[in-house]
Amino acid sequence: MKTLRHAVPALWLITGLLLAVMVLGGSMPLSATIARASIGNGIVAALTDDQQIFLEAPPLPGEGLQAYARRLTGDGDQVGEITRLNGKRPRRLLADVRYRVRFEALTARYQLAAIQALFPKDRSLATGWQHHVTISVSLWRLAEWLTGDGLNFTAIREHNNLSDEVLSHGQALIIPGDLLLPAFRTTLPETMTAHDLRYVDDGAADFAIYRLKKGEALYSAVVVRFTGGTFADDVNALAAELADLNGISDVTDMPVGQRVRIPFDLLLPEFLPATHPRRMEYEKDRSEREKHSNTVRATSLEGITVLLDAGHGGQDPGTIVSGTWESVYVYDITLRVKKLLESTTAARVFTTTRDGSNFQIHDADILPRSRNHRVLTTPPYAIEDAKVAANLRWYLANSQHRSAVGKSGNAAKTVFLSIHADSLPRSHRGAMIYIPAASLTRGQYGKTGTVYSSRREVKEKPRVEYSWQERTRSEGLSRQLAQNLLQSLRDHGLAIHKQKPIRDRIIRCRRCRPWVPAVVRYNAVPPKLLLEVCNLNNPEDRRLIRTRSFRQRMAEAIVDGILAYYGQSNASSKPRTAR
Numbered sequence: 001m002k003t004l005r006h007a008v009p010a011l012w013l014i015t016g017l018l019l020a021v022m023v024l025g026g027s028m029p030l031s032a033t034i035a036r037a038s039i040g041n042g043i044v045a046a047l048t049d050d051q052q053i054f055l056e057a058p059p060l061p062g063e064g065l066q067a068y069a070r071r072l073t074g075d076g077d078q079v080g081e082i083t084r085l086n087g088k089r090p091r092r093l094l095a096d097v098r099y100r101v102r103f104e105a106l107t108a109r110y111q112l113a114a115i116q117a118l119f120p121k122d123r124s125l126a127t128g129w130q131h132h133v134t135i136s137v138s139l140w141r142l143a144e145w146l147t148g149d150g151l152n153f154t155a156i157r158e159h160n161n162l163s164d165e166v167l168s169h170g171q172a173l174i175i176p177g178d179l180l181l182p183a184f185r186t187t188l189p190e191t192m193t194a195h196d197l198r199y200v201d202d203g204a205a206d207f208a209i210y211r212l213k214k215g216e217a218l219y220s221a222v223v224v225r226f227t228g229g230t231f232a233d234d235v236n237a238l239a240a241e242l243a244d245l246n247g248i249s250d251v252t253d254m255p256v257g258q259r260v261r262i263p264f265d266l267l268l269p270e271f272l273p274a275t276h277p278r279r280m281e282y283e284k285d286r287s288e289r290e291k292h293s294n295t296v297r298a299t300s301l302e303g304i305t306v307l308l309d310a311g312h313g314g315q316d317p318g319t320i321v322s323g324t325w326e327s328v329y330v331y332d333i334t335l336r337v338k339k340l341l342e343s344t345t346a347a348r349v350f351t352t353t354r355d356g357s358n359f360q361i362h363d364a365d366i367l368p369r370s371r372n373h374r375v376l377t378t379p380p381y382a383i384e385d386a387k388v389a390a391n392l393r394w395y396l397a398n399s400q401h402r403s404a405v406g407k408s409g410n411a412a413k414t415v416f417l418s419i420h421a422d423s424l425p426r427s428h429r430g431a432m433i434y435i436p437a438a439s440l441t442r443g444q445y446g447k448t449g450t451v452y453s454s455r456r457e458v459k460e461k462p463r464v465e466y467s468w469q470e471r472t473r474s475e476g477l478s479r480q481l482a483q484n485l486l487q488s489l490r491d492h493g494l495a496i497h498k499q500k501p502i503r504d505r506i507i508r509c510r511r512c513r514p515w516v517p518a519v520v521r522y523n524a525v526p527p528k529l530l531l532e533v534c535n536l537n538n539p540e541d542r543r544l545i546r547t548r549s550f551r552q553r554m555a556e557a558i559v560d561g562i563l564a565y566y567g568q569s570n571a572s573s574k575p576r577t578a579r
């Protein structure tokens with residue numbers, strides 16, 4: 001193997017960049033800065049001559065070292081490292097001083113911002129991250145920044161047919177999508193994940209072939225990822241079907257490199273070949289909905305209405321695992337979101353349900369069970385039938401949305417969030433988001449019967465139907481909101497479902513039709529989603545949701561995600577009090 005050279009930056013570098021600033025006057029020897037670029041809010045990304053990237057960021061007003069570390073790195077434990085890097089221990093952070101934070105310690109969002117600022121020509125393509133060499137850095141360093149591991153330089157070199165690891169000015173190369181750190185991978189078009197499949201036509205039927213990688217199981221690597229099945233029973237059934245088809249006798253003991261044939265009719269459309277009719281329809285819809293993006297900006301969410309829906313409640317506890325009721329835990333998170341929005345933003349907030357006669361947040365880790373949730377229609381509905389409640393939720397949300405539009409005159413100033421917790425196979429961790437697929441929300445719909453017709457919100461508008469234009473726009477905006485939420489969850493150090501964390505449909509089994517949950521399916525609010533905050537079947541997720549600190553952190557992440565959707569960086573939001 002060749003030895004690695006960390007190429008010394010060439011002297012032809014624009015002299016204007018040669019600032020060689022000794023930032024902060026710290027006691028440690030600092031290398032010369034060869035490039036600096038602003039990422040906004042007074043924050044600067046800096047590249048030094050020994051090929052290190054730093055963020056130089058001033059503290060927010062009144063921000064302590066701990067909060068500063070948490071904001072930029074997502075982790076209060078980085079305090080020691082930040083102090084060490086900045087020479088001496090600052091008792092308190094000085095308002096007009098920019099302190100340095102290592103690139104490797106930054107949150108995904110700041111890593112992405114730093115790279116984008118320092119290398120403004122870089123962009124994400126269908127095949128991966130395209131890097132334009134404007135400043136001479138070694139391939140090793142580039143691999144470290146973008147993939148988290150310098151050793152990936154060989155894979156990058158092979159992918160780009162490079163003969164050497166020294167890059168020359170003006171050159172463009174691709175860092176393949178499957179190597180990228182999440183910060184960069186999430187910027188790629190979704191179809192990127194399909195590149196591991198090979199397509200074959202064996203004469204009788206079309207198949208995709210996937211080769212299992214180290215540590216992968218049939219359930220998560222193939223079934224959940226490529227077929228979209230998520231419910232434990234269906235995943236098991238699909239896995240059994242695939243095992244049968246592939247002559248696999250023991251799904252728990254499969255060698256690395258095992259070939260798994262997957263029939264086309266099981267594949268999600270985005271994993272089909274580019275010329276397959278189902279894939280083409282999917283791409284057409286996708287390019288259509290990508291035309292829609294949120295243009296509303298709202299400082300402190302002024303003029304924004306946030307509709308919050310806590311899943312289940314009353315006689316419907318939702319998923320129950322080891323005595324943990326989904327209904328009471330997601331209701332608690334919902335109330336925390338409401339309280340944060342009301343105390344730190346100017347948004348108007350409504351919830352679709354209430355437990356008892358007032359909104360009370362329990363100051364406890366383990367929450368008391370309750371069956372007293374009502375849907376807040378006029379008159380309220382004490383939840384007995386989960387289906388009736390689900391329908392009344394969207395009728396109520398639509399009514400609140402109509403009145404909000406009446407005030408603001410702008411349908412894009414309402415968001416709807418339904419908050420749930422998942423019941424996936426136990427190995428899966430983290431949050432997942434459902435948004436409505438435009439193709440699955442067509443048709444006219446309305447309910448009859450006195451339980452409905454006795455409610456004011458139903459009488460106002462008993463039936464709904466949305467045009468193709470409205471549905472496509474809603475899907476586009478919902479996806480954008482979902483992306484903002486997931487990025488915020490990542491920034492807050494919360495777990496995200498590994499494969500396809502944003503889904504536009506629920507697939508229960510192979511031969512039944514995919515569907516969209518009613519509460520978002522018939523909902524008139526353009527940006528809307530159903531957030532599964534974690535997987536109750538996973539022991540670690542379940543342990544976490546039974547703590548106040550997790551539920552508070554989740555609420556903070558949700559609020560920051562909504563702020564981001566309306567163009568407000570969470571870095572500009574006020575520092576919050578202790579959790």
Ligand SMILES: [Zn+2]
Nearest residue numbers: 311318420421
């Ligand atoms: Zn649920």
